[in-house]
Amino acid sequence: MSSVDITNLHFLFYGYSAAWLIMIGFVFLLVQRSRRIDRELRRLKSLVEEKEKEKQL
Amino acid sequence: MPRKTIYTLGILGTLYLLYNFYQIFLVIPVDALQGNIFRIIFVHVPAAFTAFTFYGVAVVGSIGFLLTKDFKWDSLAVSAVEVATMFTLVNLATGSIWGRVEWGIWWAWDARMTSQLMCFLLYLGYLLMRPAIAEPQQRGVMSAVLAIFAAADIPIVFMAIRLHNVRTQHPGPVLETGTLAKVYWPPFFGDYAAFLLLATAMMLVRLHQESNRREIDSLRREVHAI
Numbered sequence: 001m002s003s004v005d006i007t008n009l010h011f012l013f014y015g016y017s018a019a020w021l022i023m024i025g026f027v028f029l030l031v032q033r034s035r036r037i038d039r040e041l042r043r044l045k046s047l048v049e050e051k052e053k054e055k056q057l
Numbered sequence: 058m059p060r061k062t063i064y065t066l067g068i069l070g071t072l073y074l075l076y077n078f079y080q081i082f083l084v085i086p087v088d089a090l091q092g093n094i095f096r097i098i099f100v101h102v103p104a105a106f107t108a109f110t111f112y113g114v115a116v117v118g119s120i121g122f123l124l125t126k127d128f129k130w131d132s133l134a135v136s137a138v139e140v141a142t143m144f145t146l147v148n149l150a151t152g153s154i155w156g157r158v159e160w161g162i163w164w165a166w167d168a169r170m171t172s173q174l175m176c177f178l179l180y181l182g183y184l185l186m187r188p189a190i191a192e193p194q195q196r197g198v199m200s201a202v203l204a205i206f207a208a209a210d211i212p213i214v215f216m217a218i219r220l221h222n223v224r225t226q227h228p229g230p231v232l233e234t235g236t237l238a239k240v241y242w243p244p245f246f247g248d249y250a251a252f253l254l255l256a257t258a259m260m261l262v263r264l265h266q267e268s269n270r271r272e273i274d275s276l277r278r279e280v281h282a283i
Binding site for chain 2: 019026052
């Protein structure tokens, strides 16, 4: 295998790695944001319930 | 949107992508002129196709919002833009790496690459602008207008390698001219299909987040009212 072929393979590896890293990074950010939003939603729902109970009392 | 649909699309897309990678790296022949680096085309171009498909979805969502003022359309637009922008970044990064090998430079300010970079920056601006506008109706209208305005760049990207009087370092079209041999077509369109499945799954997750965010906004108003 010539040095040009080896360089080609290296850059092919960099290209595919970059593509996978960007996609996996995006999925990771999506999951993190989903967790944050779900947590906030649960907190607000329980807060509304508490406030309504206080109001009834 | 049921989680089952999202998982099914995600798993199908990943499996199809892995099958295509098997074809790309172990089955199809090496390009006689470029060698192994040519195999980057199977990510580079399908990523651009996927991005443009989802920018199209964003335009539909934006027009839908401007006509109906229903926030479901706005959610569709922002979800599609976010996924499309990520795929544009994949396209730009892989293109730059390919260019480094073929042309000896990481970047050339030619018509195709510059217009694609503009497309990325315009939609990145769209995503950065949204949190800065507090009033939902105003945010929706301004975002929709920007999404439609930015889509005007897509025909420029498309035509940048097709017009004879435009200087470009980028190679010409490979599909309609027959430059891409038929043996390369199955993994090429296969990767496009796999990216579409994955992008749809990601967009559905984003849509679910947007719907939850609207619920959070209404709950906050309720808390203040109580």
